[in-house]
Amino acid sequence: MVVDLGYGDAGKGTVVDLLCATRPVHTVVRFNGGAQAAHNVVLRDGRHHTFAQFGAGTFRPGVRTHLARHVVVDPLALVAEADHLAAVGVPDALDRLTVDGEALLATPYHRAANRAREIARGADRHGSCGLGVGEAVAYGLAHPDEAPRVADCRRPAVLRRRLTALRDRLTAELGPLDAPPVADCLPAYAAFAERVAIVDRSWLAGALREGTCVFEGAQGVLLDEWHGFHPYTTWSTTTFANAEALLAEAGLAGTAQRLGVLRVTTTRHGPGPLVTEDPALPFTDPRNPTNPWQGRFRFGHFDAVAHRYALDVAGGVDGLALTHLDLTHLDRAGPALRICRRYEGLDRLPPGPAGDLDRQAALTARLLRARPVLDEAPTDWPATVEETLGAPVLLTSHGPTAEAKAGPLAGVFCARRASA
Template sequence: MATRQAQAVIGAGYGDEGKGLLTDRLACGTADAVVVRSNGGAQAGHTVATPDGRRHVFHHFGSGALAGAPTHLSAFFVAHPMFFQGERQALKALGAELAVSADPRAIVTTPFDMMINQALELSRGTGRHGSCGLGFGEAIERCLRPDHAIRTGDLSKPHLAGCLWCIWTDWVPQRLRGLGLDRLPDDIMRHVDIETVIGRFLRDCEAYLDHVTLRPDSRLGETGQVIFEGAQGLLLDQDYGAFPHVTRSNTGLRNMVSIAREAGIDSIDAHYVTRCYVTRHGAGPLAHEAAGLAGIDMVDPTNAPNAWQGTLRLAPLDLAVLRSAIAHDLQAAASSAVAVAPDLSVTCLDQASCGFALLDGGGPTSVDPQDAGRRIAGGANLPLFGESWGAGRTHFRPVGELARAG
């Protein structure tokens, strides 16, 4: 039997590393690619800008859609029917590939998960955890209870409305008590009629099923080139990041390897991605944080300041932190039967000028952007896969092109 190989795009920081850009670049170069969302949900925001001027921030679709690649939502993805249709319409207007399949085991977010999530985050005041308020973690928590779990395969079942009412009358008050909250705040409830909320959500679920084909992860072995697209980054991994300021998922190879085993995929080329500096959106520790970075002119129209996550935060890239995070992720996949070949891509080099700083567990070292990709990859003990010198796929230079340019 022939060996089956997949590609993977993994953020090596706190998210916002350029995963959308690289996924789009890989999908553009492969005629039969399918992009597999291997963790996260609609709270992810992966930006793609095409050479012809189209731009989209991907939430529920894979970032290869503008390059013509269909999307598969794995068993580890958390679906959000309330937001799916709006994004689908936006992508349709852009001429993107709209085909989506989903594993029936994928968890589904309800409006009640969002309500609880937002109530809890608001109650924390200045001690917020950095949530987007979209109910991602709360959906996972609820689905630990089989009597309140809703998964993609349940959306066509006749008892769905009854399950939603049960979640409202039983799960919501129980969960609020467990969180030390008396009730949902007036700011949320004054605009809510539960019967209307449930009715609208049922219509969202019907529309979702109209456009999503149920397909188990195991059947990915029947497709062409699989491109795993991770969400968030290794420093937000639920088993590695600084708790409680983490996402409730595994952001690296762990899920990808599990899906690969089911699908009969033998090996994964794992493309870790980092900016040449570090960003963090939301609360939580950020070593060496600075109001601005010498030699870095950050341009980021996607991560605008917002009420839930504040302003994008900055720090110089510490190669010791990068090296440790990637080594931990590779170790987590070492015992699997899936072979992993890792490398590193460095993005946002167009935003750096001579003399910008890198760290390696100590003081800063000034670096020339033209040499930074190789320096950063070497510091991470990985081969360099490519560099990005702009926002789109045409600005990404694979190692072969860099060698010719040199």
């Protein structure tokens, strides 16, 4: 199970690709998020793809993708992603895809409403990706029996009714939406249903018994819907919880290794707390440019306080993957990358009960005022991170390709947890 212990963008995609390149993986299971994910994988021959809904192991022949019911599925974006994969040498991505019929659909109406709300916030934007994922989740919570779901793509009359009700409700609330008529959307969803294997929740239990599976998380624990720093969060559970629930349903609770991914620079795309932010750091990330919805990609020194909090709310890990170690040589171009073990007057962020958003908002306000205490750059980053966070570094990444990885997970089979 691969989860980001920061604000996202730590390198989950490249880690998942490495796992699929070095062991016989049957399926990559996506268990949260939706089309707003952006997991970059670069092959040794230079081919590159930003994985949004397909699993980041798709470059590896035979590795399947399963979108579990916790994923918000955007069929239109998924087909466009499959087209790009075909252009870079993977023509069978859709053939290796299964989708749980219970998963919510993200539609053009959700996307238009998401963007309208974010624009209306003005200077108080939350940093949404503008793809309608949170809007789809909110609508599903408000109207659970009427929210469009993947299985509805096989029932045109039901889908028409649900899309029409969705459009009408959002239009009544927000005014005219920049989205196509329902009749124009239906053929695309029907084509999706004909092309993709839509399954029930029992499919995953079979896949888990057929071979090794990698559970690929989206976004980061510090953006978690319940434990993140409200309101700069996602409408998704970004911890291991969904993956653990899926394993428990299959009778395999506790059998997966928990891997937390961190980069040596603590980063954030868009607004919200980033206590160790330092605009003078000489880093850029060409895969994460400034965009009109999320805003600027921000860099900070390694924030052990925030990452310890992520470990606490995620329930701990069996090991860590430490990425972007190739960036540390750039220190000579500007101030050295340092490590923050505590904030002024604050050594640890205590986790609270899930769902107490008032508490999380108060924590956010405190973090926006917090000042980091920076220690000198370590000479051995992996050893220092191990000591500071109390978890072993099992994988290090010194570049974007699988060949640029090192450590126990880079070329051996994952051992199951002792409880397995």
